[in-house]
Amino acid sequence: MEAYKTAGLFSIKFQMAKSLENAVETKNILSDYKIVQQIGYGSKANEYSAFDRQTNEIVCIKVLQKENQLEAKKTKTHWKKEFRLLRMFKSPFIMKYYTSFETSNSNILVLELCQLGSLDSLITRMKSEETLHITEKQIVDWMIQILLALSLLKNSKIIHRNIKPANIFLTYDLSVMLGDFGSSIDVSKTNEKSHHKAGNMQYKSPEMCLCSIESKQNEYDYKTDIWSLGISLYELCSLKLPYYGKSEEKMLQKINNIIIERIP
Structure with a gap:
């Protein structure tokens, strides 16, 4: 593994180490935790690294805000689904769940901290830093780990x-973990298939794009995750997405008619 640690990744490690050194000096936000810094931004949730007073470890705190009464109900459903699923699994390739709790304006998950961030943030850095390169073997190792999680x-x-x-x-x-189970679905009672759409359009499988809740004519199964992982693999290797469209219809047209550009 040491052979694949590039100068850029060491830089990320150094920055995180400096943040962790200052953890005990940060402002007390919650009785059991001290927030270190914000590490993730999203439309539905924000993530923070935090010092756990009970275990003396650095953890990830995921905060889902309740913006209004309607959104509060959706947020709570999302929160409950995610922590129920995460606590089912004990795997080195799935983010570890510690605990969860609710406040007046947010639902909170306490999770294992993945110190180097997401592969998306790594891709962003690779686009701007010419010295940051990941070997094919390292990428293959990561794909195997996520496939084990999907299994x-x-x-x-x-x-x-x-x-x-x-x-x-x-x-x-430099191992990888799968996280964010808020969009996941249990298909044990639906013949292991679903017709409900979810996820980001650019990573959706063709069968999910074709689904319609009204007609229920098209369904998808576990293979939709494999498609999405394949798109992620292409993006990690080429630093760009293979398909892009302003609508699912446009996306499907490109999937059906355009040959993907080969990666050098």
Whole structure:
């Protein structure tokens, strides 16, 4: 593994180490935790690294805000689904769940911290830093680890439905973990298939794009996650997405008619 640690990744490690050194000096936000810094931004949730007073470890705190009464109900459903699924799995390739709790204006998950961020943030850095390169062997190792995670999900009759670089996280030893189970679905009672859409359009499988809740004519299964992982693999290797469209219809046209550019 040491052979694949580039100068750029060491830089990320150094920056995180400096943040952790200052953890005990940060402002006390919650009774059991001290927030270190914000590490993730999203439309539905923000993520923070934090010092756990009970275990003396650095953890990830994921905060889902309740913006209004309607959104509060959706947020709570999302929160409950994610922590129920995460606590099902004990795997080195799935983000570890510690605990969860609710406040007056947010639902909170306490999770294992993946110190080097997501593969999406790594891709962003690779686009701007010419010295930062990842070997093919390292990428293959990461894909195998996520496939092992997806195998566990399949055995539990769970479809993740939101596989993308932003939901694959790097640990300090350069392993990867799958996270963000808020879009996942249990298909144990639906013949192991679903017709409900979820996830980012650019990573959706063709069968998911064709689904319609009204007609229920098209369905997808576990293979939709494999498609999304394939798109993520292409993006990690080429630093760009193979398909892009302003609508699912445009996306499907490109999937059906355009030959993907070969990666050098």
